[in-house]
Structure formats: C-alpha cells, structure tokens
Amino acid sequence: MNSTPIIDWDDAYANAAHIPDGSDYPRKWRVQAANFRDEMLQVSRLRPDIGYGPNERDRYDLFLPVGPSRGLVAFVHGGFWMQFDKSFWSHLARGPLEHGFSVVIPSYELCPHARISEIMRQISRVIAAAVNEAYGPIYLAGHSAGGHLVTQMVASPSPLALTLRTRIRKVISISGLHDLRPLLKTAMNVTLCLDASEAFAQSPALHEPLPDIDLTCWVGAAERPEFIRQSALLANIWTGLGARVGLVEEPAKHHFNVIEGLCAPDHPMTRTLLAL
Template identity: 45%
Template sequence: MELDDAFANAAYIPDGDTYPDKWAALAAAFRTTALCELDLPYGEGQRHRFDLFHPPRLARGVVVFVHGGYWRQFDKSYWSHLAAGPMAHGWAVAIPSYDLCPDASIPEIGDQISAAIGVISQRVLGPILLVGHSAGGQLVARMTAPRLPEPWHDRLTRVVPVSPVADLVPLMRTSMNADLRLDFDTARVESPVNMSAPQIPVIVWVGGSERPVFIDQAHALSDMWGCALEVEPDKNHFDVVEGLSDPRSDLTRKLCGTTYN
C-alpha cells in the first residue's frame, strides 16, 4: 500500500534479514550465564510471560524492556542480551512477551504490558525505568498515561522510547493494517504524539541512519512532549537498540542515569 515502503526497515539495512537470527543467538547465549528467572507469569495467556535478570548485588530498581516488531513479531527470547548494560549498572531487567496482532489489538497489548509491569513491580523494589524499541517504544510511551491509575505509576522514574512509532495514523495506509486493524479513533488515541506530556523524564532515542519516517516521528514526539531527543549517528533501526548490551554506551548510561567506569 501507499506507505509500505516508508515503514520498511530490513530492505534498507545491510544484511537486514540476518538480524533476527543474530539476536536470537546472542540472547540464548546470554541466558546460559546470566542470573535469571525465565517464563514468569503475569497473566493467563500463553505469551503472558516475562524473563527477569538479576544483577550480582541488590538491585537498584528494575528496567523493563519492551520489544518491537510492529506488534506482529518476536517475543522475549530474542532480547535477553540487552539486559547486560543495565545489569552492570546495578539494575534488574525484565523482558515481557505479549500477544501479537491480529490475535490482540494494540490497546489490548498495551493493557498486557501494564499488567506485566504491575507484576514485575511486585518482584523488584525501587524505581522503574521503561525502555522500548519501535512498537515497544509506542508501548512504553503509552505507559506514561495508563488508562487506569496503577500502583506502580508513582515509581516510574524514566522512560526511553527508542525509534518509537509515535504516530499510528499513517499505519492505516500500510498493508500491515490488515493485522493491526487500526481505525482513525484508535490510531489517534494510541499515538503518543497525541498524549499529554508526562511529568517524568523522557528521552526519545533514534538512529541517525534510520528511515526518514522514524526520525520524523522521534522529532515530533520530542517536540510535542518538550523532552530530550538523542539522534545517535550512523545507527539504523536494527542496531540502534543494541547499545543496551553495553554498559558504556550512551543509551545505557542515559537510561540508567549513571556513569560507568
């Protein structure tokens, strides 16, 4: 359809089709050495599970990473290695799966992530940091204005949407909408650019080599919310999030609000 190419990523990234296999291998290797609890339930559904990674000392709080894939792909098993950076700064890291479109709607997925954070908040004390990539960026941004007050909301300290889909209305003009099933009202309500600015620190992160639509949407969200924007040079839509695996990366340090020696 009209905007399919604008939101296409793999075709414009060298060896883009190899990334999922690489992520899965790195994640599986990381799980063999990390102190972790796997497949913890937060709901009744088969995919309502999260993995929880623990630092070697009492955690300062918990980072919740929400994966992308246009709400249609992937699960928690692809991203375990991204816990390494925040763990080195003393944070526990939780990575949930969620139901995918078309089996669930985007609002339903948002409710699942909220439920996951609620259960995670009971497992780890202290501040809660949210980071999400692509569709996960929309989901964590959406968590700053939950549909109902949540007990964990007062503990929310920082949110970092990475390459977020911040305006869902254009997705109605893509073939993906056969699965996403967005109508205009839902697309507007679920778009972070149409939400009030949260009262907590937000850093919108995007790669400098991403497709123009992602750079434009990152700028739009930063402008609408009056929050920080980081454009990381030479990063594409797939490798921009890999900084979370490195405790020394700018992404990890700014998410955690710490330095690393």
C-alpha cells in the same frame, strides 16, 4: 531530517529492505539472546518464564543483578506489534544489569490475535507484576513498537496505577512509533486492524504526558526518515506540553543496530536510561 512528502507508506516503514543484510538480524539476535540466557542461568541470575496473565504468551524473563537491586528496568520489544517474543532480546539486559538493576523482558500477545490497545494493557500488567520482584524506581525502554508501548505508559490517560506511575524515573523510546495514524495507510494494517479511533487513542503524540515525566526519544541517524520524524514529533510536542524530553539521533545507526547500546554498561544509551 528528510522533508520529502511520503507517498509510499509501506516503504516508509520498511526497515530490512533498506539495511545491508537486514534479514539476517533476527537470527543474530536469537543467538546472542540464547547465549546470554545460558550465561545468566549458570550463575542463577535468571528467573525465566514468569507468568503475568492467562495466555500462553503472558510470560516474562527476570534477570537479576549481583547484590541488592537498585530498581527495575523493563525492556519491551518491537516488531510492529506482529512479530517476535522475549527470546530475541535477552542480551539487551546486560548494560542495566552491570549497574545493579533488575531487568524484565516480556512477551505479549501479537496482532491480529490482540488489538494494539489490548497489547498496551498487557504491558501495564507486566510492570504491575514485575515490580513485586524488584523494589525501587522503574525505568522503561522500548524499541520501535515497544517504544510506542512504553511511551503509552506515561501518556494520559495511563493504564498504570498511580502508585506505579510515581515510581517511573525515566523512559527511552528507541525508534518509537508515536503517531499511529499513518499506519492506516499501510498493507500491514490488515493484520494490525487499526481504525481511526484506535489510531488516535493509541498515539502518545496526540495526548498529554503525565506530570514530571523524563523521556528520551532515541533514533538512529541512518534510519528511515519516518522513524526520525516520529521521534522528533513526540519530542517537540511533549516539550511544548512541559515534559522533560531529550532527542538523540545516534550517528551511523540504523533501525536494527540502534538497540545495541543497551548491551554495554557505559554506552550513552544505557547511562541515559538509568539517569546516571
């Protein structure tokens, strides 16, 4: 891990500028996701646009396995809490689906229309609503800002009801953001509207894990040093606080292609998420 002190915090979190053809990825994601949704609709294995709240973006897609569900996987997207919606990520449901798990992929309100603390509570409402669609254990995965959001579900104090917390079997934070205080120094904070108090409250690395948590911090070895540092930070702190935490730096993967493992049922990321 690069130990050079960070001076330019905007550059520390800039991904597309440091990835070959980085600006092309959102278009690719949208096409892959749309093709997968069409495939699932044709076989009646997608229930789209289920509402979980009063706002236009309070919607999730539910992907259904063949046969009885073995449990519920929730994938929460990234984009620095400012970009994207559920329509970019549908194809990431394929890996868990082929193992017999239901998969929920939500949209949520974005900054600056909602604060990060409000988005975190939205994700708890998604989980509370979606468990009515699939019984059994719960598995959480999130990418980048989504990694932050799923980790907050198992940090103390959690927004989830106790009955839901006890059903969570595994959490994977993929290139997650776990200490939000450096974001106070970035230009994007004009949109995020973080202050010191919220940055502290919304940093899972600064809080204790819930009891009996199994977490993996998964990051690409070719990512920006700050994302590698953020994963190692949470892994180190929560291990010291008694959580079962794994840290994976996947070789040759960067911030935009590290999530592709979820598309494949036998990829180590999918198998780790499902505790197979």
